[in-house]
Every structure is written in C-alpha cells, then in structure tokens.
Amino acid sequence: MESRLIGGRFGRVLAARLLCNDDLVESIEELCVRHDVKNAIVKGALGSLFRTQLEQTAGDTPRTIEVEGFAVELLSLSGNVSTHQNSPAPVANLFGIVADNQGHVFAGKFVRGSSPTCITIEMTVQEWLPD
Numbered sequence: 255m256e257s258r259l260i261g262g263r264f265g266r267v268l269a270a271r272l273l274c275n276d277d278l279v280e281s282i283e284e285l286c287v288r289h290d291v292k293n294a295i296v297k298g299a300l301g302s303l304f305r306t307q308l309e310q311t312a313g314d315t316p317r318t319i320e321v322e323g324f325a326v327e328l329l330s331l332s333g334n335v336s337t338h339q340n341s342p343a344p345v346a347n348l349f350g351i352v353a354d355n356q357g358h359v360f361a362g363k364f365v366r367g368s369s370p371t372c373i374t375i376e377m378t379v380q381e382w383l384p385d
Contacts, residue, residue, distance in 0.1 A: 265381030266291070271374050278303065278328075278369035279346050282335060285379060286344040292337045293382040296348060299331040301375030306352060308362030318365060323355040325372050335379070 268289055272281050278299075286294055303326040308319050333348035348364040 260384055262382055262384035264295075265383045267297075268294075268379040268381070270377050270379065272301065272371040272377070273374060274371055275304075276371045276375075277367055278306075278371065278375065279348055279364050279366040281371075282346045282348065282377070282379060283344050286335050286346075291335065291379070291381045292344065293384065294335040294344075294379045295382055296331060296333040296335070296346070297378040297380055299328055299350075299375050299377035301328050301377075302326060302372040303328060303352065303375075304370045304372050305368070307365035307368035308350075308352070308360055309365055310362040319360060319362065321352055321354055321360050325355055327353045328375060329353055329359070331377070334382075 268285060270285050282296065304324065305322045306326055308321065310317055310319060328350060330351040331348060333346060335344045335346045337344050350364060351359060351361045353359045
C-alpha cells in the first residue's frame with residue numbers, strides 16, 4: 255500500500271439552493287467555479303430529483319442503474335470537488351442514497367448530467383485549502 259498525508263484547513267462554507275431541473279453534479283461544479291473554489295467537501299443536502307443514474311460496483315464490474323419516479327428523494331449526499339493540474343475545471347465526485355416513490359432505496363455515485371432537481375435541493379459545501 256502507498257499513502258501520503260495531505261495537510262490543510264477548511265475555508266469558506268457555501269450554502270446553495272438548486273432549482274427545478276438544475277443537475278446535481280453539474281450545479282456543484284458550477285457553484286465552485288462561481289466562487290473560485292478549487293477543492294471542497296460536500297457536507298450534505300436535502301431535496302428531491304425527477305430521476306437519477308447511479309454508478310455501482312460489484313466486485314470488478316461497474317454498472318449504472320436508473321432510478322425513476324416523480325420526486326426521487328435525496329436521503330444522503332457526500333463527496334468532494336477537486337481540480338487537477340491537467341484539468342483546471344472542478345470535478346465533483348458525489349455519492350448518495352436515494353429512495354423512489356415506491357420506497358425502494360438505492361445507493362451509488364451520481365452520474366453527471368443525469369440528476370435533475372425536482373423542486374429544490376438545499377446543500378452545504380465547504381472549501382478545502384491544502385497546505
């Protein structure tokens with residue numbers, strides 16, 4: 255195993271409200287661009303989606319599942335936003351748990367461009383300032 259310890263501190267806290275049809279992943283990336291945030295931790299969110307796609311991995315085989323149904327509830331959200339030297343645009347990696355309107359629960363990584371907000375989503379993102 256290889257590892258390294260990265261020092262840093264938390265910076266500004268961004269509170270945002272996504273509106274109808276705003277994509278979950280794209281909106282967090284846009285939020286970071288707007289406020290010149292290079293790295294961040296997604297602290298949490300509350301709201302609903304029209305639908306979503308989640309990436310799941312069982313063993314070495316990744317798969318994408320579709321969760322549909324009006325008002326797919328966002329039960330849990332966490333993740334990070336980072337920029338890299340070869341790509342200056344922030345990239346969000348978001349993981350969460352959702353429930354469809356039948357009460358079925360699903361978990362995975364949100365696929366960019368596949369999670370439009372139903373009514374609103376309230377979220378908190380905190381800037382990370384590496385040393």
